[in-house]
Amino acid sequence: MKLTDQIAAIPLFQGLSRGEYEDLAMIVVDQVIRRGQTIFEEGDEGSGFYVILSGRVKIFKLSPDGKEQILHILTTGEPFGEVPVFAGEKFPAHAQAMEDSRVFFFPRPAFVDLVKKTPSLALNMLAVLSRRLRKFSSLIEDLSLKEVPGRLAAYLVYLGEGKKGGSEVTLEISKNQLASLLGTIPETLSRILAKLTREGFIKPNGPRQIQLLDRKGLEELASGERRLA
Amino acid sequence: MKLTDQIAAIPLFQGLSRGEYEDLAMIVVDQVIRRGQTIFEEGDEGSGFYVILSGRVKIFKLSPDGKEQILHILTTGEPFGEVPVFAGEKFPAHAQAMEDSRVFFFPRPAFVDLVKKTPSLALNMLAVLSRRLRKFSSLIEDLSLKEVPGRLAAYLVYLGEGKKGGSEVTLEISKNQLASLLGTIPETLSRILAKLTREGFIKPNGPRQIQLLDRKGLEELASGERRLA
Numbered sequence: 001m002k003l004t005d006q007i008a009a010i011p012l013f014q015g016l017s018r019g020e021y022e023d024l025a026m027i028v029v030d031q032v033i034r035r036g037q038t039i040f041e042e043g044d045e046g047s048g049f050y051v052i053l054s055g056r057v058k059i060f061k062l063s064p065d066g067k068e069q070i071l072h073i074l075t076t077g078e079p080f081g082e083v084p085v086f087a088g089e090k091f092p093a094h095a096q097a098m099e100d101s102r103v104f105f106f107p108r109p110a111f112v113d114l115v116k117k118t119p120s121l122a123l124n125m126l127a128v129l130s131r132r133l134r135k136f137s138s139l140i141e142d143l144s145l146k147e148v149p150g151r152l153a154a155y156l157v158y159l160g161e162g163k164k165g166g167s168e169v170t171l172e173i174s175k176n177q178l179a180s181l182l183g184t185i186p187e188t189l190s191r192i193l194a195k196l197t198r199e200g201f202i203k204p205n206g207p208r209q210i211q212l213l214d215r216k217g218l219e220e221l222a223s224g225e226r227r228l229a
Numbered sequence: 230m231k232l233t234d235q236i237a238a239i240p241l242f243q244g245l246s247r248g249e250y251e252d253l254a255m256i257v258v259d260q261v262i263r264r265g266q267t268i269f270e271e272g273d274e275g276s277g278f279y280v281i282l283s284g285r286v287k288i289f290k291l292s293p294d295g296k297e298q299i300l301h302i303l304t305t306g307e308p309f310g311e312v313p314v315f316a317g318e319k320f321p322a323h324a325q326a327m328e329d330s331r332v333f334f335f336p337r338p339a340f341v342d343l344v345k346k347t348p349s350l351a352l353n354m355l356a357v358l359s360r361r362l363r364k365f366s367s368l369i370e371d372l373s374l375k376e377v378p379g380r381l382a383a384y385l386v387y388l389g390e391g392k393k394g395g396s397e398v399t400l401e402i403s404k405n406q407l408a409s410l411l412g413t414i415p416e417t418l419s420r421i422l423a424k425l426t427r428e429g430f431i432k433p434n435g436p437r438q439i440q441l442l443d444r445k446g447l448e449e450l451a452s453g454e455r456r457l458a
Contacts, residue, residue, distance in 0.1 A: 011415070015316070056423075072367075075419045083363065086356035087244070088349070115351055119344040120317070122351035127315035129358035134312065136365040138301075142412065143372040183371065186240075190304045194285075 003028070007104070010051050011132070012079050016124050023118060027110035031103050033057075039095040039103070040081065046091055048107040049082040055101020061093050073098065085111075137187055144184040149192050149228045151182050153221035156202065160212045171208040195228055232257070236333070239280050240361070241308050245353050252347060256339035260332050262286075268324040268332070269310065275320055277336040278311040284330020290322050302327065314340075366416055373413040378421050378457045380411050382450035385431065389441045400437040424457055 004021040007013055013024065029048075033039060039050065042061065050057075052074055059072040059080060071093055074080055084091055085108050115122040155178075159169035171178060179189040193210075196202045201218055203211040212218060220226035233250040236242055242253065258277075262268060268279065271290065279286075281303055288301040288309060300322055303309055313320055314337050344351045384407075388398035400407060408418040422439075425431045430447055432440040441447060449455035 073420070073423075075416075075423065077419075078416060079359075083356050083359045086352045086359060088352070112348055112352065115348040116345070119341055119348075119351065122344055122348065122355065123315045123317070123341065125355055126351065126358065127312050129355065129362060130308075130312045130315060133358060133362055133365065136362065136369060136414065139369055139412065139414065140365060140372065143369065183368065185365065185368065187304075187307060191302070194302075194304065 003030075006053065009077070010079075010104075011077055012051060012082070013125070013128065015128050015131070016121070020118070020121050020124060023114055023121065024106070027106060027114065029105040029107065031105050033097040033101045033103060035097055035099045035101075037097050039097065040091045041094050042091060044091045046081060046085040046087075046089055046108060048105050048111070049079060049085040050095075050106075051079045051104045052076055053102040053104060055103075056098040057095055057101060057103070058098050059093050059095050137185060140185055141188045141191065144182075144188050145192075145228065148182050148184045148188065149196070150221050150224055152178075152189070152192060152196070153201070153218040155182075156210065156212060157215065157218050157222055160215060168205055168209050168211045171210065192228070199228070232259075235282065238306070239308075239333075240306055241280060241311070242354070242357065244357050244360070245350070249347070249350050249353060252343055252350065253335070256335060256343065258334040258336065260334050262326040262330045262332060264326055264328045264330075266326050268326065269320050270323050271320060273320045275310060275314040275316075275318055275337060277334050277340070278308060278314040279324075279335075280308045280333045281305055282331040282333060284332075285327040286324055286330060286332070287327050288322050288324050366414060369414055370417045370420065373411075373417045374421075374457065377411050377413045377417065378425070379450050379453055381407075381418070381421060381425075382430070382447040384411075385439065385441060386444065386447050386451055389444060397434055397438050397440045400439065421457070428457065 001009075003025045004018070007021050007024050007028065008016070013021070016024075033055070039057065054076055057074045057080060058070050059074065060068050060070045062068060072080075080095060081091060156169060159171075160167060163169070173181070175189060176186050179186045182189065193202070193204065197204060201212075201214045201221070203213055205211050217226065221228070230238075232254045233247070236250045236253050236257065237245070242250070245253075262284070268286065283305055286303045286309060287299050288303065289297045289299045291297060301309075309324060310320060385398060388400075389396060392398070402410070404418055405415050408415045411418065422431070422433065426433060430441075430443045430450070432442055434440050446455065450457070
């Protein structure tokens with residue numbers, strides 16, 4: 001396969017133009033990494049980012065007593081090191097090949113030059129990532145809609161315990177924290193709150209104040225006897 | 230709240246530098262949009278992208294007979310129009326306010342100038358989006374690990390029906406298509422296939438060839454009697 005085609009097959013770059021693939025092909029370094037070989041260490045300068053062509057790479061931290069904590073195991077098509085490299089930070093963890101692997105390395109200085117010279121590259125990559133984010137967040141929504149409304153209802157019922165019906169409860173944590181706690185993202189949580197409001201279960205009275213209008217309904221959602229439409 | 234603080238609170242821009250928020254504040258247009266007002270129409274030039282400060286916006290298409298198909302309903306903090314605008318395309322759908330809303334509008338020409346002048350803005354936004362993508366994909370993995378292995382096992386058992394034990398099956402669709410079909414992303418599908426391989430259920434023999442080593446185990450996964458560790 002031609003180098004530009006291999007670059008075009010990488011999800012991070014999907015949908016860029018032919019010219020942009022050629023620009024990327026000019027700066028890429030094709031590397032073979034042996035099983036067990038270290039790719040970078042925590043604290044190293046983020047000299048560039050990687051994409052896996054084949055093989056497997058683990059990203060891990062070492063505890064003070066030298067124990068390995070694996071954060072991610074990455075395979076074909078997946079980038080690594082891109083977040084610190086884009087942000088101009090040091091690598092926050094170690095990377096090591098778990099089997100003989102082939103990776104594409106994109107050196108930061110050449111990549112930054114490319115972005116300066118052709119802002120369309122950066123804009124198109126922003127479009128690629130935004131499109132993937134949108135797809136991912138609608139998938140999270142689909143997956144969350146089965147369970148998150150029930151868990152949220154359970155939390156609201158818990159907050160309302162010992163209070164009278166129709167009474168107001170106060171979220172003790174931010175919506176972002178609540179979203180993580182429920183295993184979803186803030187966008188989906190907002191939509192579920194809007195749905196609970198529309199269907200008459202609750203009424204938001206402020207950024208953190210929620211009035212429980214139908215406690216029995218919330219209890220049924222929490223127990224799974226009932227589901228949101 | 231100060232303009233720069235309002236911009237800093239937008240997820241799309243989270244983690245940028247103070248200077249970059251000030252640059253964005255220089256080009257932003259603060260708009261109030263009345264309930265029912267059209268923001269853009271399908272086919273309009275992507276003149277800039279929007280972020281919702283308050284209110285609700287629907288993104289929709291119109292069928293040939295004028296019926297509305299809602300694609301997204303967006304609320305506070307969410308961007309819209311950013312994918313076509315980054316990619317330099319026309320708007321692919323209509324946008325209309327569902328209630329009185331306030332949005333920030335970022336005009337494309339000024340945004341492109343900013344990217345040319347300060348490549349760090351684009352790079353930092355790439356870091357922001359990459360970080361969110363990584364978070365989203367690990368969340369999808371957590372959510373998928375409950376159900377996707379079972380559904381994948383069911384599909385493999387189906388492919389192997391009528392064949393002898395230990396026989397090889399061929400995936401009839403690409404891994405990307407299979408991932409969507411199973412309600413997950415290719416990254417998670419790869420990891421689940423790797424797990425099934427490691428635990429001795431299957432053995433990949435090629436990009437689309439999979440040998441079924443433990444059909445009884447796969448059937449148990451499919452029926453939910455057994456789960457992946």
